[in-house]
Amino acid sequence: LNQEALSCKINGTSIADCARMQVNELIVFLESIEDPAAATIVDTCITRLQQLLLVGIGYLTMDRETATLSGGESQRIKMVRQLGSSLTDLTYIFDEPSIGLHPHDVHNMNRLLLQLRDKGNTVIIVEHDPDVIRIADHIIDMGPRAGLAGGTIVYEGNWEGLRHADTLTGKCLRQRARLKSEVREPTGWLHIRDATLHNLKQVSVSIPTGVLTAVTGVAGSGKSTLINQVLPGVYPEAVIINQDMIQASSRSNLATFTGIFDDIRKLFAGENRVGPSLFSFNAKGACPECNGSGTITMDLAFMDSLVSVCEACQGRRFHDDVLQYHLRGSSISDVLAMTTDEALDFFHGARHPGRASAHSAGRTGLLDARSALKHAVGRRAAAGETGGRARSFR
Template sequence: MSEIKDEIILRGLKENNLKNVDLNISKEKITVFTGLSGSGKSSVVFDTLAAESRRQMTMNYPLYVRNQMPKYERPHADLMQNLSPVVVVEQRPIGGNSRSTVGTYMDIHPLIRLLFSRIGTPSIESATDFSSQSSFGRCSECSGYGEVVAPDLNKMVDFDKSLRDYAVKFKPLSPSGWQGRWMMTGGLFDPDKPIKDYSEEKRQLLLYGPPNGERVFAPFHTKNGPQDHEWDGLLPRFVRLYINRDISKLKQVSQDDVFAVSSRSLCQTCLGSGLNPKVLACRINGLNIAEYDQLELTELLEELTKINDPLGESIALQAIPHLKQLVEMGLGYLGLSRKMGTLSGGEAQRVKIARHLGSSLNNITYIFDEPSAGLHPEEVDMLIRMLKSIKEHHNTVIVIEHDLSVIRAADEIIEMGPGAGVSGGEVVYQGKLEGLKNSKAVTTLNHKLKINKHPRDIKEHFTINKASHNNLKNVSVNIPRNALVSVCGVSGSGKSSLMVEAFPESYPETILVGHGRIGISNRSTLATYMGIMDDLRLILSRETGQPPGLFSFNSIGACPFCEGKGITKPDVAFADPVTVTCEACNGLRYSDEALSYRYRGKNIAEILDLTIVEAMNYFDMPKILNRVNTLRDVGLGYLTLGQTTSSFSGGEVQRLKLASHLQKEGQIYLLDEPSLGLHAKDNGKLLDVFQSLVSKGNSVIIIEHNLDFIAASDWVIELGPGGGKQGGHIIFEGKPEEMLTAETLTAEWLSDGVKEGIS
């Protein structure tokens, strides 16, 4: 009798762009999903397999517990069998507020607080008092944050512009947000006069609000008529809404957005620890808890092994396994106080992995979303060993990945495609590594690096002098202008400290495109994010004589039944949540009146259903054409104008951010790992965009591990030689061809890639 094969059975998958997909996925194997960005990988793995497993797991709990848990909707599929519990390790920023650190996330810090409360001297008996969130323990000056954040007027306001022309550079307070529209329509301020031409009194009212003791009101126009709201001044409003609140809880704005228009300085009272002087006076072997937090994890391990007090030793022994897990993941250079929000994508993923690796559970399905992101090629080998270790403990490993080293390590490869968006959603190949080369898959294993043998002549430089941010060792470097420059090195080597912190201080005009979230909601679309929506409404308004608001599903044009959502969620009490397409508008989100008006044969919903490529042939307005062209240039031609930003992958978000900045020339573009989420076939398109930007007189600097990008650069700078205290030095600077003979880690991988066709 033949052995029954244990596998996950999926039939008739229809989530997002999936076209009735059938799949069998082997258990206790490493299965890699690959394919172009937008091909349907996440729709299979996250939106179907993981969602259904989580939904069924919650069904095992009593109703009163389930009511407190996230509710998962049943995915669109005909059949899903043999699922096991899932652990999802994805790229999204780790949850928790802006105080969340490596120590708190890994549950190590509570043990350290307990340790200090039991054996620290002078004694503070309560462990909770060693926290910056304790009313006793927190620093009174910075409320426990460790730094003082204040709005920077010159970063927030362009005094040469009017309110209508986006004088306020912070999006929620600009014309794209309701507060900005209120400032223009409330009658207090002239929306078309440059701010510099305001009288002193008006400018004070706009920026700082009315004098003490006075109150000023202005009408805000809603669909129910004008309503008076109190005007408190641009800066007080910004402080109240975006600094004195936990930014991580806000949907429409990210921490990066707030910091872009703020100044940040170390709190001089607590020197960044967030703790008050009484707490900092308590010590173990000469170190206080803030100094414990600042130690590299390898050093902290040494300190904990020195403790010989029996009670302290028993507490230390509980923390040591967690610390060893992080060190084995190559993160020994981090400290407990490192904020989770400051970790690179690769570092955050490895911290998440370390948290799960201590588990003795098996028969689990582990799902990884591009775990090679943020890893140097040298570190990818360590990642592969970790994936194999998880498999060997009788677990199933499913990985979404583009890195060829990880693909080579798979037991089975599934490629989605053949294209992206509406052109994707099918299984192009499923099988072993050796069958890939004779298939229709776009993934190819004989990928050879192309070294740029004719780099641009360098005439001018950006200069950084004696940078000592974080682990940088007084680094001075010349970075070529009007060139494509790659900055590389192992995790923690100082790349971000040099480029994301030190460089913009010297060159504040730098356009930084990082991995931070964009404001996402089901009402935020590609068209709104790119600033196309306002022009669309104006075009339809001019064509039809109707008010622009009629062509907004957030305003008077919304379907009255679903209020512009396109869906309804009936209250089904204790049953699974169900999303139903609105029967009144068929999911189009607009009222019948709004849909009755047309421009060039299409109503507003049909226009928003156009892909970027289709939109290029539909519009003739230069401003719109310029923006859709840039979206196509960064490889997003398959997306529709009305696609919600909440549905974008990490790689799509970054390219969308890049596209939103590409309208300018003579700029400095700094991109943090732009290859994130890109298939090797897409790399060429993005490289073409970078080369074109440089040819037009821009400077493009990328922080990157991907060898294709490094090989194609005009100039390469490598930091190292290690991470943390072993990093912070420039160990190579020169042309890619010169790097082939250098003796650095990246040079070795680059050289191998040229010789053997390994990427």
């Protein structure tokens, strides 16, 4: 902004000063404006800002670039934007709006979802959190389980009916959480002293080692700053398992990343009395046309390069000879095409140390071990990563 714009002030504050304020600070400033000529504009602004406060993002500054917002923050800002719209009779779809929210913030977000409905709209929410599900007028429960064992409607009706339904969701809702009578003794402590990053106010805290510790608090209270930023600074050896994309080569898949593939190759080698490297698409077993990548990349000058499935192996990544070797009727390519649940059934009985690690990822849905990890979304990626870590520490 130029000097002329910046020299315009209300109660000593310029528009640039306002842009640097957090939602809650700006509300305080706007409330200090008493000029009756501005009353209508001020009221509209405050209403909108209070909605941002309600959905737990009052800590954001006005000039925060939208591209740097987290998924949950963007979703809630979009929701507030729609609340301001005068259109009605629209159908809105929300994908797990409660993700990452404290129960207090979930309650506030529920109020906004109901407001959106009451304006004359249809609101559809895909959700796990019972506190969100219970505000619904109509509930559709899908299952009965994940992946191949899912795909049907197991319950339709209201909240009361769901609580008595003979479905996994119904059973979970009836289960009362049991309190622990004995907790594990710590083996030591991780110390943080006088942390002041972002909103932290000289925080000193000791975190017990050898036990499981939960860090909680409302959105924006400083949990992530303290644990994801300050703690690794003091203890750089900490292993961070987050929902970022897995940084692995384009050749890695779930089986190689979790280390299970080494065991699978040994089983095939033992069964067929050949070397295990034959069953690697990174070594002897690779399709000669695509060198084991399963795809052919054509470099087109001045245009995006063209990626197509390899015709020689049809994307299976292996040399034809390799696929003639079988383990209980399946080739190595068949095994990689299995979901983790299917693979668990297939290897049941065979000694296979890695299988438990990836299984929790398989529970959340179909995970084709053949597909590259770049297709796995955040939560699945984090689950796969936990599996890989659990195994390497074995």
